[in-house]
Each structure stands twice: as structure tokens, then as C-alpha cells.
Amino acid sequence: MTDTTGQTKPKMPGQIPYIIANEGCERFSFYGMRNILTPFLITSLLLSIPEHLRAAMAKEVFHTFVIGVYFFPLLGGWLSDRFFGKYNTVFWLSLVYCCGHACLAIFENNINGFYFGLFLIALGSGGIKPLVSSFVGDQFDKSNRSLAQKVFDAFYWIINFGSFFASLLMPIFLKKFGASVAFGIPGILMFIATVIFWSGRKKYVHVPISAKNPHSFLNVVRTALFGNQKGAGTGIAVIGMIAAVGSLTLIPAIG
Template identity: 75%
Template structure:
């Protein structure tokens, strides 16, 4: 019987950059998701302090409102930049990037809903801010990395074009959110002004979900027996 042999040439050829390679089609879903998400975040953030001073914190003496509003705002921002640690760990260790982004996006949507529904209730409003900090911060380290996962050696030279578009859509969303949402707050009040970013975040989540069968999904890493925690536990 003639012995079968493995020919590595096709695999090797497949890994050579292809000048004609196209941008992966699923990228459009991630970029659309990012544009809507950034609009929702900056739209909410840019009216937060004004709303706190003019509406939610009116029970305080007028001279104390600005300071209290800044405290709330900075606490919220601290949460947004703390929770990437949690989101990155969950994605790498347990759920993978897509699942982490999707489920934390639902938390994000719930937070926006709390802001719109509890505009005059401090407990409900602060709960909404906490959920948005968790959702926005948790997905922060995952989205750009998820874009990178969609490329292989044949089309990685196209990644620069995609990341240029990725960061352009971030600036596009943040610019128009900063421009429009203060107008909505003045004209229609907090419920509508916070509801619109919530609607955009819901649309962002739906866009991400639509592309779910097309993404390249890198599984989470297996447990590392030599991790610091395991070594400390057995020491």
C-alpha cells in the first residue's frame, strides 16, 4: 500500500499575505456596533453633570450642587476605567470576547434604561450609572481585540484600514452625541435625553448579535497551572 504523505505547501501558501484579500465582511457589524455604542456613551456622559446640577441634586443647597455633581461624575468615570480589568479577565478566562461583549452590552442597556426611567429617583439613577460603568468598562478591552481576531495572515495587512475606520466611527459618534444631546436635554428633559442614548445602545447590541454566526471567535484560554493564584494556593 502506498503510504500517504502530508503536504504542508497548501497550508503554507494559505498563510502568505494576499494583496487581493478583502476586509472580512463581519467587520461591518463590529464597526456599526462601536459607532452606536460610542454615541450612547458620550451622549449620556456629556449631559450627566448638567442634569445632576439642574435636576437630580436640587435637594442640595445651590452652592453644593456643582461639587456633588463632580463627585458623582468622577466616581462614574473611575468605574468605567476600573471595569476593563474585569471584562478582560472574563473574556480571556471564561466566556470569550463575543460573549463578554454581548452580555455586558445587555447590562449596559439596562443601565441606560434606569437613567431614563428614574430621572427623579437618586437610587435608581445611581444604579443605572453603576450598570453603565460595568457595561462600558467591561467591553472596553474586548472590542478592538475582537476586531483583530477577524484577521489571519492572508488579510492582516487590511487591518490598518479597518482600525482607521474603527477609530473614525468612534470620533463620529462622540462628536454628534456631544453636539445633539445637550439640545435634547434642554428641549425635552432628562427622560428623553437619556432614553436616546439607551436606544442607540440597544441598536448597537442588536447589530452585534446579527453578525454572531459570521465572527471568528477565539476560545478563552485554558486554566494555567502555573498562574500566580494556583502557585500561591499550593505553596
């Protein structure tokens, strides 16, 4: 299609709706689970803890989980840049993410199974965190780059949309239907998100892996932290992975 000046109008990539719908469902699943986590721990899972210590222990578990979510992007970015590419890394970590939600729904009375579910969610959610937005950028080229801002506006709007309704609804579901249903609903949404993302696999632009990519995730992190010093990026990923795993496994096995 051309405009009145004879120039071809940029065309929106047809694969973008798959990514945006995936992000909306994923954000609902994450914030839905996160917003009922601490109340559930206090009122159900940590009842063996003395009441005056229960709230503090629940906050410790919650913050340890959040630490994992923000450490695992280092691992996800490294795996994507070095081995699997963005699509494969997001897809496989999304399946891990789904397994984590399933553990929360199944092991509502088993503290070790529940904590393992939190670990899987931290790995899945954190691992895909640095990849999805950059994967959106990969779908554009010089002919339609002007449309990228509109897409990113929609992308971040759907994040806020999903998180708002998850924060609003999930405490109600926990109160009315119990933990299995309340944790199961985010799991179903995450499974739907994964199916939607997979459905667009043949339409996506897949940027090839390049060992010398100057804009790779670890190169960006290394430059931000160490300037032009070389060799630090992999070390950061390893330290981040060890710290995340260590912090999640150091939660005391109670009960």
C-alpha cells in the same frame, strides 16, 4: 481575485461592518449620556443639596462614575479570557449596558435608581472596553492581515464620529425635551448597537478560550505592572472590581 502579479488580493472580512456599526452607536450612547450627566445632576437630581455644594457633588458623582468605567475593563478582560470569550462577554455586558441606560431614563427623579443605572453603565461600558478592538483583530488571518490597519482607521474614526455628534446634540435634546428623552436616546442607540453586534454572530471568528494563552488580558496587565512575576493578574482584577464597586456604592444616598 488576483492582481497583475498573479497574487491573490486580500479580502475584507464580511463581519467587520457589524463591529464598526456597533462601535459607532455604542460611542454615541456613552458620550451622549456622559455629556449631559453633570448638567442634569446640577439642575434636577441634586436639587435637595444646598446650591453652593451642588456643583461639587455633581462633579463627585461624575468622577466616581468615570472611575468605575476605567476599573471594570479588568473584570471584562478576566471574564472573557477565563470563562466566556470575547463575543459572549461583549454581548451580555452590552445588555447590562442597555439596562443601565433604561434606569437613567426611567428614574430621572429617583436618586437611588439613577445611581444604579450609572453603576450598570460603568460595568457594561468598562467591561467591553478592552474587548471590542481586540475582537476586531481576531477577524483577520495571514491572508488579509494587511487590511487590518484600514479597518482600525475606520474603527477609530467611527468612535470620534459618534462622540462628536453625541456631544453636539444631546445637550440640545436635554434642554428641549427633558431628561427622559435625552437619556432615552442614548439607550436606544445602545440597544441598536447590541442588535447589530448580535446580528453578525454567525459570521465572526471566535478564538477559543485558552487558560495558557500568553497574550490574555490579565497576562498583559501582569507583565506590564510586575514584569515576569506570576500570580498577580487575578489579584489585579479582584482589586479593580472591589475598588470599582466600592467607589460607586460610596456615593452618598441623598434625598
